[in-house]
Amino acid sequence: DAGVIQSPRHEVTEMGQEVTLRCKPISGHDYLFWYRQTMMRGLELLIYFNNNVPIDDSGMPEDRFSAKMPNASFSTLKIQPSEPRDSAVYFCASSSGLAGADTQYFGPGTRLTVL
Amino acid sequence: AQSVSQHNHHVILSEAASLELGCNYSYGGTVNLFWYVQYPGQHLQLLLKYFSGDPLVKGIKGFEAEFIKSKFSFNLRKPSVQWSDTAEYFCAVNGGNTGFQKLVFGTGTRLLVSP
Numbered sequence: 669d670a671g672v673i674q675s676p677r678h679e680v681t682e683m684g685q686e687v688t689l690r691c692k693p694i695s696g697h698d699y700l701f702w703y704r705q706t707m708m709r710g711l712e713l714l715i716y717f718n719n720n721v722p723i724d725d726s727g728m729p730e731d732r733f734s735a736k737m738p739n740a741s742f743s744t745l746k747i748q749p750s751e752p753r754d755s756a757v758y759f760c761a762s763s764s765g766l767a768g769a770d771t772q773y774f775g776p777g778t779r780l781t782v783l
Numbered sequence: 784a785q786s787v788s789q790h791n792h793h794v795i796l797s798e799a800a801s802l803e804l805g806c807n808y809s810y811g812g813t814v815n816l817f818w819y820v821q822y823p824g825q826h827l828q829l830l831l832k833y834f835s836g837d838p839l840v841k842g843i844k845g846f847e848a849e850f851i852k853s854k855f856s857f858n859l860r861k862p863s864v865q866w867s868d869t870a871e872y873f874c875a876v877n878g879g880n881t882g883f884q885k886l887v888f889g890t891g892t893r894l895l896v897s898p
Contacts (some may be wrong), residue, residue: 699884711873711888724885759826763884770887771817774827 671693672775674760675733680781686748689778692741693762696743701761701772702735750782786794787876789889794865796896804859804892806848806874814878817886818848822870830872833857840894844868866898 673692681687693700701716720737728735732751737743748752759777761772776781790805804887808814818830831842846858857874874889 701886710890713885713887714860716884718884761827771832773829774819776826 671771672760672762672773674758674778676778677776678779678781680783681720681750682783683706683751684749685782686734686746687754687780688748689745689758689760689780691743691745693743693760694773695741697773698740699763699772700743701763702743702762703759703774705759705777706755706758706774714745714758747780750780752782755782767781768773784847785876785887787874787887787889789872789874789892791892792890794892794894795820796894798866798896798898799863800896802859802861802864802868802894804874804894806857806859806889807855808874808876809855809858810876810878810888812878813878816848817875817877818842818846818857818859819873819888820870821873823890827873830859845890864894864896866896868894869896870894 672694675690680757700721702714703711704714705711712725712727715735717737720740723740733747735745757777757778760775763772786809788807816833820830820840820849821827830846831840831848833840839845848857848862850857860881871891871893877884877886
């Protein structure tokens with residue numbers, strides 16, 4: 669298995685631009701998670717999906733952030749408009765909920781820099 | 784609110800020294816516990832996990848952790864560290880009243896092993 673795939677790996681953009689981050693979960697996993705990692709705040713859960721449906725988006729910082737999962741093999745996290753304080757590493761993770769409490773597998777992350 | 788505490792933010796050791804990283808959580812009831820490692824420039828990888836059974840859990844690369852329910856702790860140990868163990872280590876918990884899909888991470892411990 670290729671593991672969780674994220675693209676792009678690095679993104680540099682200017683303030684005010686739209687940014688779209690992409691994630692392909694591990695095949696067969698029915699949970700997908702988006703995290704943000706910064707030096708100041710550590711790892712924060714932004715949102716997670718179960719069977720393509722958003723379950724908990726309480727970690728999404730504000731309306732500029734949105735996430736979608738149109739099918740079981742693809743999810744996007746969009747920031748519009750982007751701001752310098754959004755600079756962080758964004759991780760996607762997936763898990764199988766068969767056991768009710770399974771391990772999350774992380775992707776390589778997207779390092780976002782907003783100038 | 785639920786929380787996970789990692790008391791040591793930075794640890795510096797020489798090769799062959801023994802390692803113990805502390806992790807405490809604030810949940811009551813049934814929890815699952817994890818240790819993830821993030822090598823420089825890489826994504827999070829699972830080191831070990833505890834769901835039930837023997838409270839002493841052995842993971843990859845010679846790491847182990849002990850779940851002590853009475854102390855709400857899940858400390859990570861390794862008898863003899865190597866330079867290649869230089870990384871950031873995250874303790875994480877799910878369960879309790881946040882449910883079993885939502886992982887809460889500690890702030891991480893940066894380990895530097897000098898050769």
